[in-house]
Amino acid sequence: MIILMLTCGVFLLFHNSVCQDTNAVPRGLPPRIRQLSLLNTPIENVPGSDFLTLECIASGNPEPTIEWSFNNVKFIPNKTFNGIIGSPIRHKIQGSILTITNIKGKSDGDANLYDTGRYRCIATNEIGIVFDEIFINVRVIGAFRPGFQYENEPNYIRPLIGQKLIIPCPNHKKGYGSSIRWGIVSSERKIDYWYPGYYPHVFQTSSGSLVYSVVLENDIKESLSNGGLRCILINNGYTIFSNQQVLYEAYDIKQEKRKPELLALLDPEMIAPINSTYSMICGALGDPVPTYRWEYQGVEIVPLRPGGNKLNFEFFEFLPNRLELRISRVTQYSGGTFKCYASNELGEASTIGQLSVAYPPVFNTFFPNEINVPYGKAFEIRCNATGFPFPNFEWYHNGTKLTMKDARRSWTDNKDKHGSVLSFTQISFIHEGVYICVAINSQDTITQSTFIRVQGMAPL
Numbered sequence: 001m002i003i004l005m006l007t008c009g010v011f012l013l014f015h016n017s018v019c020q021d022t023n024a025v026p027r028g029l030p031p032r033i034r035q036l037s038l039l040n041t042p043i044e045n046v047p048g049s050d051f052l053t054l055e056c057i058a059s060g061n062p063e064p065t066i067e068w069s070f071n072n073v074k075f076i077p078n079k080t081f082n083g084i085i086g087s088p089i090r091h092k093i094q095g096s097i098l099t100i101t102n103i104k105g106k107s108d109g110d111a112n113l114y115d116t117g118r119y120r121c122i123a124t125n126e127i128g129i130v131f132d133e134i135f136i137n138v139r140v141i142g143a144f145r146p147g148f149q150y151e152n153e154p155n156y157i158r159p160l161i162g163q164k165l166i167i168p169c170p171n172h173k174k175g176y177g178s179s180i181r182w183g184i185v186s187s188e189r190k191i192d193y194w195y196p197g198y199y200p201h202v203f204q205t206s207s208g209s210l211v212y213s214v215v216l217e218n219d220i221k222e223s224l225s226n227g228g229l230r231c232i233l234i235n236n237g238y239t240i241f242s243n244q245q246v247l248y249e250a251y252d253i254k255q256e257k258r259k260p261e262l263l264a265l266l267d268p269e270m271i272a273p274i275n276s277t278y279s280m281i282c283g284a285l286g287d288p289v290p291t292y293r294w295e296y297q298g299v300e301i302v303p304l305r306p307g308g309n310k311l312n313f314e315f316f317e318f319l320p321n322r323l324e325l326r327i328s329r330v331t332q333y334s335g336g337t338f339k340c341y342a343s344n345e346l347g348e349a350s351t352i353g354q355l356s357v358a359y360p361p362v363f364n365t366f367f368p369n370e371i372n373v374p375y376g377k378a379f380e381i382r383c384n385a386t387g388f389p390f391p392n393f394e395w396y397h398n399g400t401k402l403t404m405k406d407a408r409r410s411w412t413d414n415k416d417k418h419g420s421v422l423s424f425t426q427i428s429f430i431h432e433g434v435y436i437c438v439a440i441n442s443q444d445t446i447t448q449s450t451f452i453r454v455q456g457m458a459p460l
Contacts, residue, residue: 030370030434030451031060031123033132042115043139044105044175046238052136054098056121064123064130068098071117105138107175114138116176118445122399128434129399130449135440140175141235144242148172150189154228154244159215162255164285169208169231170242178235180208184226185241195229197319200291203283205264214287215247223247259347260286264323266338266353272330273443274359279326282340284349290342292322297336301325332357360444361387364419367437367450373427374455383437384419385446393420396436429454 035057042052058064068075068091073082075098080087092099098121104114120133146152148170159165169180182204184192196202201213208231212219223229228244264283272278284290294301296313304310311317315329327334335357341350364384373379385391395402395411402411409431411422424431432454438447 028125028127029059029061030127030449031058031064031125031130032369032449033058033121033123033130033447036121036132036134038134038136041139041236042103042105042136043141043177043236043238044103045143046141049236049238050103051099051101052103052115052138054119054121054134056096056098056123056132058096058121058123058130060123060125060127062125064125066093066096067122067124068093069120069122070115072120074122103138105140105175107140107142107173109173110175124399128451130434130436131396131399132447133438133445135445137176139177139235141238141240142172142174142178142233143240144231144233145171145173148242150185150230150241150243152243154246156246156248158249158251159212159220159247161215161217161220161250161253162287163215165212165215165247167210167229167245169210170245172231172233172242174233174235178233180204181232181234182210182229183232185230185232189241191232191239192226197321197324200321200323201289202321203264203323204281205283206267206281210245211263211283211285213283213285213289215250217250220247220250256287257346258286260284260290260342260344260349262342262349262351265351266340268353270338270353270355271358272327272334272355274330274332274357276330277326277328278330278334278355279324280338280340280353280355281324282342282351283323284342286342286344286346288344290344293341293343294318294322294325295339295341330357332359356388358388358441358443361385361391361439361441361446363439363446363448367448370451370453372453372455373424375428376426378423378425379427380421380423381435381450382419382421383439383448385439387439387441387443389441390417391439391441394438394440395420395422396438397431398433399436427452427454 033056037055039053039055043049056066058066075081075091077093080089081091090101106113106116115138118133118135120131122131181194183194186192196204203211205211223246228246230244231242233240262284264281266280282292301311301313301316304312315327317326317328335355337354339350339352341348362385364386383393408426409424412420432452434449434451436447436449438445
């Protein structure tokens, strides 16, 4: 049996030589995709960003032709996608570039992914077929419903001084990439300052609600002075504002001491993409207003110097009220156990969460451009990649996905987290062609390919 050990494009053979045949007649070069790039950040309903553009650069001899597909359905120039009668033609193919206009992404509560999915560049010549693909999430900034938009009348709220107050983010829809914050917004639609972050008795829940652990008289005075807070949808630097939420008059005063009751909890299982910014919010009701402390891996998170802002863990930072812990840049070492404590004179409550760092698949070994295998021999090739979540693997032969295993050709799944192996017990001429390994996880899709040439048996 022939076993290939692939390391950075170099392969070693433990049997008769099956690689480059110096006497072989040149048959051209199979296609290879050198680069597949997304040229912009697509965001639904944002003028100047409501499209996506992909560029694919390929080589080969003869020069390959380029085709495009979305979720395995090909784009046909000047025809509606997937043959849907009456739908507008939104795609344009010009040379190596694909452009799609009026894009739409997935919104919360909507199962349809629309233009979010797997985009594939397919390069073909007479030697074979190869492809590369990219998973694109179309961003959705969202919108506030009529009656709750920037220009609509304020919503006036009568709180109970000395008691909790929860203000939901006004009626809205949002989607992929959008987050919610609160702030004071000027008449020029500029954010004067963010809220919460400065007061220890005000925090935000994961659903976007603004919470006062206990309403103070000064909260009402400040709200009347600044015109009220607005809920803000944010996506890739773009913002959309709700109408104002104004505390204008106390309904009553009811002072009573209460021990901390956590309302904003850490997610027990958190996942943060590598090189992203990630925030954790811990907030509790209670009077006196709770104070907070945090631990990471059992070690308290504290300033390196008394009164300083720099903390004892790299890239960790607190918002001024210490209710929000932010990792400004997630690294491979940022994962671990986080715990937040909320305390006052009546008691203490805590919440705990485990953070895992997600990173895209990376190939540990690389295929050579071409492998020559004698007819009828046993042969296998390993596709090995790491990533988190651990990647799944797919194999393709001349552009067709391998789905049926048989006695002569089969492959392993990634059950041992060491990759997938494509095996031939007795290779034949029908097995010749371009083979592609695809490694997929929630962060990215990567591919690599090789041309397997089957050589005829030499005469005895």
